[in-house]
Amino acid sequence: MQDDRRKVVIIGGGLVGSLCACFMGQKGYDVFMYEKRPDPRKTAHTRGRSINLAISHRGRAALRSVGLEEIILESAIPMKGRLLHSKTGELQSVLYDPIFNNCIYSVGRNFLNEVLLNAAESYNNVTVKFNHNLVDVDFRREVIQLRNNDTMEVFEETADLIIGADGAHSALRFAMLSTPMFQFSQTYIDHGYLELRIPPELGDKMTPNHLHIWPRGQFMMIALPNKDTSWTVTLFMPFKNFNSLGSEAKIIHFFDNTFPDAIPLIGKEDLVQTFLNTKPSQLISVKCSPYHCGSKFLIIGDAAHAMVPFYGQGMNSGFEDCTILNELLERNNVKIEEIIRQYSKIRVPNAQAICDLAMYNYVEMRDLVNRKSFRVRKTVDEVIFRLCPKTWIPLYNSVSFSNLDYSRCLRNKQSQDKVYNLLVGLFLLGLAYVLFNALN
Ligand code: FAD
The missing domain is CATH 3.30.70 (Alpha-Beta Plaits)
Structure with a gap:
């Protein structure tokens, strides 16, 4: 089959599914996206997950690739740093990037989803069907079963590539649980x-x-x-x-x-x-491997790697999934089977790293930011970053303002910690030596 005649089915028309439809539409593929809910542009908005989200480098890069960065940023609000509120009402501003002045942006979830859906539907080769649920998957025959929730008709569908972008409780991932060697874990935090x-x-x-x-x-x-x-x-x-x-x-x-x-x-x-x-909502973190199954099934976004929201990277990493899949699909004459295998190889370690970093960042945000030792470390990071901007990129900067692999960001942080601890050790030793000499 010629590349430009490929048929792609996407399950889930949330943020990641609809961006993925734009990427696939741009490639000229025949795209069918099935979303279980009604069209959000025609229904009153229900309160669900966060009303707004922070978008950063990786999300912006993906939007830029489909020509949507500008329209989204025009309606977004830049956030240049954290503003810490003490119990007694004092405020302290801590900039994210005092050296290059990078910031993250707050954007409305509904607005973003609507822009993405409009953009996806603007391609003649993209069809979006709402009120359609994925109900079953037959990996042996490589077909899926969908239900039209208006007529209750159940029908079969197949394609060259079937992508599950159906969120943290993904039906496609659930079906993959019964396939050999599929690893899965989920954690609800308390x-x-x-x-x-x-x-x-x-x-x-x-x-x-x-x-x-x-x-x-x-x-x-x-x-x-x-x-x-x-x-x-x-x-x-x-x-x-x-x-x-x-x-x-x-x-x-x-x-x-x-x-x-x-x-x-x-x-x-x-x-x-x-x-x-209102009942408080739960927070889940999902890890699984691989992200592909057989020769045509793939999961992306929260379906593959739902994470706690403390690094503001859930959507950003899901958008980066689309960028990476798109790049792999550019390779001519490579079978889909090989592309999705490569995708899993690249993406699993990186997505798992950001799931771990997201857990860590909760402790940083709720607790460490109050500690003097943390502020000293941040200052040291900034000084070294200023002196060696290519070799010492602080963790937050590499995650939020670069496209460095998440696993590399994590490894960099671990090596920086070792160097920092060594510097602190040497400093304390030097101080002890000076004191000792002064007292003798
Ligand atoms: P979803 O947005 O969940 O979309 C999945 C879609 O699939 C839905 O529309 C659903 O109806 C549909 N679907 C489900 N099952 C089926 C089925 N069987 N058949 C057909 N369709 C189906 N991320 C950031 O990057 N920055 C932030 O600041 C940020 N803040 C957050 C704050 C909170 C409180 C939370 C909870 C999350 C936050 N996130 C943030 C994470 C972000 O919301 C998710 O990573 C993102 O929504 C994932 O998009 P998705 O398209 O993969 O999944």
Whole structure:
């Protein structure tokens, strides 16, 4: 079969699926994308996962490849650093990249999904079908079964490449569990999250262009800006703490003691109503290997590597999946079977590295940022980065502002830690020597 006549089926029209449809559409493939939910452009938005997301280098690069970076960034809000809120209301700005001034951007999830769906449908060779569920997979016959939820008709579909972009609870990944040598693990952390809101009329009381953090050791609250000047506030906390806040008095008491400066911004009534009427959501991390199955099945995005949201890389890494798949598909005369095998080889170690880094970053955001030792380390990192910008790239910069393999970012951090610990050791030894000489 000629490359330009390839047929591709994508399961899931979320952020990653619809971007993937754009990449495949651009290649001239015949693309069919099946999404189980109704068209989000025609239905009232339901509150689900985060209302806004942070987009950084890897996500931007993927959007640029399909000509969408500009339109997305026009509606996004730059965040140049973290703004830390102490318990007593002091603020401290910590820039992400004081040397090259890189920033991350807050963008609305619904807006992003709508732009991507419009872009995918603008290709004549892309067909998007909503209300269609993947219900079964037959790996032996290499066909999938889909159900049209309007008519309840169940039908078979096949293609040269079948991509599961169906999210953290992927039906395609679930089917892959029964295939030989497929490795899988999932972890629900014992912290959940609840979204609150600072309304547009109070948004200007927040220092702009920052990701705000209220780090409190075992838990934290963050806020990201929206285009309408409101802020989406997310409280991450152990479920047991959420469960202990069952009354108005307890909620107010907790906020008074922990986030006093946030109460007038969110408003007591909204705060209490949201707490009493919303269940905190769970956070899952998924690791599996390989990402392909047989000669045509592949999973990407959260379906392959759902992660906790603390590095802001879930979507960014899913978008990078599309870039990598696209690059591999550029190789002429290579069979799909070989391409997806290569894809797994490249992507599994990198996606697993960012899943681990995302877990680590929760500790950094909620706790380490408050510690002097962490701030000293950050300053040292910045000084060395300034002197050797190509050899000493601090972890956050390499993850968020470069396309260095995630596993390489992790290895760099481990070697930097060793050098740093050696420097600290030498410094302490030198200090002891000076003191010893001074006292004798
Ligand atoms: P999804 O967005 O889950 O889309 C999957 C789609 O598949 C859905 O539309 C679903 O309806 C459809 N589907 C499911 N099953 C089927 C089926 N059987 N048949 C057909 N269709 C199906 N990432 C960042 O990069 N930056 C951030 O700042 C960030 N913040 C986050 C904050 C929170 C609180 C959370 C929870 C996540 C955050 N993420 C962030 C992660 C990001 O939301 C995900 O990585 C991203 O949405 C993954 O996109 P996806 O398309 O792979 O999956």
